[in-house]
Amino acid sequence: MASAVAKSPPQPPPRRRTPGAPRRRTGASPRRLPYLLIAPAGLLMVGFIAYPVISVFYYSLRHYNPTKPWRNGWAGFENFVTAFTEDPQFWQTLGFSLQWVAVEVVLQLLLGLGLALIVNQTFIGRAMARALVFSPWAVSGVLTSTIWLLIFNSQTGITRYLADMGIGSYGTSWLSDTSTVFPAVVVAELWRGVPFFAILILADLQSVSKDLYEAAEVDGASRFRQFFHITLPHLKDAIILSTLLRAVWEFNNVDLLYTLTGGGPAGETTTLPLRIASIAVDSHDFGYASALTSIAFVILLFCSMVYLRLSKFGGQDK
Amino acid sequence: MSTTQHLNREADTAGPTAPASTLTGGPRAPKRRPWDEAPRWQIYVPLGLYLLFTLIPFYWMLLFAIRPAGSTSLLPWPITFEHFDKVWTERSFALFFQNSVIVGVLSMLMTTLVALAGGYALARFDFKIKRGFMLALLCSQFIPGALMLVPLFQIFANLQMINSLGSVIIAEAVFQLPLSMILISGFIKNVPYSLEEAAWVDGCGRFRAFCAVVLPLLRPGLIAVGSFAFVHSWNHFLFALMFLSNQDKQTIPVGLATLMGADSVDLGALAAGGVIAALPVVIVFAFIQKWLVTGFSAGAVKG
Numbered sequence: 373m374a375s376a377v378a379k380s381p382p383q384p385p386p387r388r389r390t391p392g393a394p395r396r397r398t399g400a401s402p403r404r405l406p407y408l409l410i411a412p413a414g415l416l417m418v419g420f421i422a423y424p425v426i427s428v429f430y431y432s433l434r435h436y437n438p439t440k441p442w443r444n445g446w447a448g449f450e451n452f453v454t455a456f457t458e459d460p461q462f463w464q465t466l467g468f469s470l471q472w473v474a475v476e477v478v479l480q481l482l483l484g485l486g487l488a489l490i491v492n493q494t495f496i497g498r499a500m501a502r503a504l505v506f507s508p509w510a511v512s513g514v515l516t517s518t519i520w521l522l523i524f525n526s527q528t529g530i531t532r533y534l535a536d537m538g539i540g541s542y543g544t545s546w547l548s549d550t551s552t553v554f555p556a557v558v559v560a561e562l563w564r565g566v567p568f569f570a571i572l573i574l575a576d577l578q579s580v581s582k583d584l585y586e587a588a589e590v591d592g593a594s595r596f597r598q599f600f601h602i603t604l605p606h607l608k609d610a611i612i613l614s615t616l617l618r619a620v621w622e623f624n625n626v627d628l629l630y631t632l633t634g635g636g637p638a639g640e641t642t643t644l645p646l647r648i649a650s651i652a653v654d655s656h657d658f659g660y661a662s663a664l665t666s667i668a669f670v671i672l673l674f675c676s677m678v679y680l681r682l683s684k685f686g687g688q689d690k
Numbered sequence: 691m692s693t694t695q696h697l698n699r700e701a702d703t704a705g706p707t708a709p710a711s712t713l714t715g716g717p718r719a720p721k722r723r724p725w726d727e728a729p730r731w732q733i734y735v736p737l738g739l740y741l742l743f744t745l746i747p748f749y750w751m752l753l754f755a756i757r758p759a760g761s762t763s764l765l766p767w768p769i770t771f772e773h774f775d776k777v778w779t780e781r782s783f784a785l786f787f788q789n790s791v792i793v794g795v796l797s798m799l800m801t802t803l804v805a806l807a808g809g810y811a812l813a814r815f816d817f818k819i820k821r822g823f824m825l826a827l828l829c830s831q832f833i834p835g836a837l838m839l840v841p842l843f844q845i846f847a848n849l850q851m852i853n854s855l856g857s858v859i860i861a862e863a864v865f866q867l868p869l870s871m872i873l874i875s876g877f878i879k880n881v882p883y884s885l886e887e888a889a890w891v892d893g894c895g896r897f898r899a900f901c902a903v904v905l906p907l908l909r910p911g912l913i914a915v916g917s918f919a920f921v922h923s924w925n926h927f928l929f930a931l932m933f934l935s936n937q938d939k940q941t942i943p944v945g946l947a948t949l950m951g952a953d954s955v956d957l958g959a960l961a962a963g964g965v966i967a968a969l970p971v972v973i974v975f976a977f978i979q980k981w982l983v984t985g986f987s988a989g990a991v992k993g
Contacts, residue, residue: 402815405896409811410823412804413867420864421830424841431840487740495733503976505737505744510975511968512925514943518964519747521950522754522957528762563747595728617831624834627927631947645836649928652840665837672832 428669431662439656451663461639461647462664466671469623469643476561476622477615483562484569485611489603491570492577502574509567513627520560520632521547547633550640557641561628569614576610577603612683619679620672644668751968754961773962777949781959783966785938786945790924791970793858793941798920800863801870802912808867809874810900814883827868839932846933857933858941862923870915877911878904917978921971942967 435447455462491502508516523530526545535542546552580603588598626645629635635642635650642650644664652661755773756766777783812820842861843852851857881904889899927943934940940948946967949960 406811406815406817406820409807409815413808413871414823416804416860416864416867417826417830420842420845420860421833421838422826424838424845425833427841427844428837483740486736490733490737490740493728493733495730501737501741505740507748507972507975508744510921510925510971512927512943512971514927514946515925515964515967517950518946518960518967519751521955522961522964523747523750525955525957528754528957532762533764563743620832620834624836626836627943631927631950645834648837649839653932658840661840665840668837669833672834676832 425669428662428665431659432666433663434659436659436662437655437657444659447659451660452667454660455663455667461642462644464639465642465644465647468641469645472558472641472643473619473622475558476565477619479558479562480565480569480618481611481615483566485573485607487566487570488573488577489599492574506567506571508564509571511564513564513625514631516560516564517628517631520556520563524556548637550637553633553637553640557629557632560632561622561625564628565618565622568618572610572614573607576607580606608683612680616676616679620676623668623672748968751961751964754957755965757958759958773958774966776956777959777962777966781945781949781963782937783942783945783963786940786942787966789855789939790941790943793855793862793930794920794924794970796855797859797862797866797923798916800859801866801919802916804863805867805870805874805915806912808871809878810904812871812875813878827872830868836928839928842929843932852933853936853939855934855939858923858929861929861933862926863919866919866922870919873915874908874911877908881907913978917974921974924970 432451433447433449435443435445435450437443487505491498491505495501511519522528524546526532526543526548529545531540531544531546532542534540546556584602585598588602593601623643624645625643626649629641629643629646630649633641635646645668648661648664648668651657651664753764753766756769756771757763758768758770758772811817812824846852846857846861849857851860885903885907886896886899889903890896894902925943927947930941930944931947934944942963946960946963949955949963
């Protein structure tokens with residue numbers, strides 16, 4: 373990320389600003405034009421992203437609950453103290469969030485990398501194969517829930533057919549049993565998430581110089597060594613960036629868990645954002661929800677920075 | 691610069707009579723090179739297994755949608771459309787579909803236009819706050835819509851936009867903006883500035899030069915970004931759930947969630963609703979698949 377900022381854009385030739393330049397019939401002066409062009413985006417982002425972020429931090433320091441107006445007022449750090457000391461569910465949901473993110477990102481990356489390497493080969497039917505294996509990428513969280521609810525339901529789901537074959541018993545639902553619910557939701561999210569990595573990695577694979585492989589071939593390097601010494605180093609930045617984006621995204625993934633398990637059974641699959649949403653929606657305790665949101669922000673920011681630093685992302689550009 | 695040539699070639703071959711591009715492969719493309727050679731089974735066996743994992747869930751949904759209620763057959767026979775009838779009329783998916791189309795198309799247009807203007811400024815000008823603006827764009831990637839629900843709800847309440855599709859359109863567009871703008875500015879950077887200058891020499895203004903020279907070359911990128919935005923807001927659930935409480939304003943994902951949340955889930959109707967939700971996405975996806983990988987390789991990862 374840092375590299376993208378550090379790199380200066382290809383500079384327009386100075387001719388643009390020198391007097392006597394080619395005739396231009398531009399409406400605004402070149403000095404003001406870029407500001408006019410970014411103004412709509414800038415205003416929208418200030419109004420609907422920056423302002424909400426600031427107000428979250430502000431409300432996190434207040435008691436604010438529209439249904440209990442008599443308690444509203446300045447709270448200082450009380451909301452935070454409550455979260456860290458009096459709310460066991462906070463720690464539980466935080467723990468599950470981390471487990472969820474780690475498992476999903478690692479598995480999605482490994483499967484996505486493998487898939488990208490396979491569909492990067494030349495073989496008959498490749499275009500079709502790519503279209504089919506990438507297709508769940510475009511499927512929504514709610515639709516994923518729909519599909520996997522049909523698969524996991526206890527009467528006509530997959531357990532019925534497995535029971536017909538003598539595996540397991542009739543009438544079990546993997547989504548309502550605390551021992552099977554985690555693998556079940558992980559598989560459902562994998563189904564949708566793997567293509568994201570496969571697409572990004574495949575895009576990057578196509579820019580590896582073929583000469584490198586030819587040279588390695590001449591030197592007698594095995595395909596295995598070619599992968600570790602040419603392919604993987606080339607993919608490094610893409611992998612770092614995509615895992616980071618995906619980790620943030622999975623942390624904030626509410627659609628799938630909300631609709632597939634509702635955070636249950638017994639709160640087993642409640643992530644921190646899911647808990648925040650339910651506090652805001654059910655008990656309208658916006659102050660406390662804002663405090664939890666601020667904590668989530670800080671965690672995300674901190675983890676992202678540590679990750680970028682440790683992985684030395686874009687380091688060679690400095 | 692090879693990326694630029696790449697873009698040009700894509701634009702050239704994008705016409706209706708274009709031959710299968712090298713990107714999508716196709717049976718005629720393969721020219722075996724030594725470094726490509728993996729034993730065939732190493733390709734087909736894992737690919738086959740993964741295809742099963744991908745396709746069986748789709749088949750499962752389709753099966754439930756077209757076989758009669760109560761049937762447990764694994765083959766969809768006899769075919770019935772009763773579930774579709776039911777979900778389309780009784781469960782008002784016709785209305786949800788219409789709302790989703792409005793939200794999807796308008797937020798896509800808003801995202802693409804605003805991102806195109808901003809992306810052009812970022813690609814072609816140097817100005818004071820540019821670095822800060824880029825940084826803001828990148829940082830906003832880490833700001834989750836899910837955590838912004840409370841303040842956004844208050845903003846839209848103040849604007850009297852709760853229960854109007856406008857709130858969802860704006861929210862979806864805004865959260866798509868940063869990534870779209872980064873992508874589009876990458877695409878624009880790949881178009882040589884000299885092309886625009888040549889058009890100025892020929893007497894075009896900046897705007898006309900942009901429309902005549904740059905825009906056609908941006909086609910693959912814009913299609914990728916626009917489709918991405920459309921699919922995203924078509925699929926997105928949370929904003930519609932929070933900002934639209936009227937039944938007749940809801941979108942398809944909320945309709946599906948309502949079906950799932952019912953005490954006794956009508957699986958046939960749910961599956962039919964799922965098929966309806968998937969159809970536009972499948973169509974868009976089939977259409978952009980060719981550009982998807984190109985679009986990303988040109989803009990996203992390389993910055």
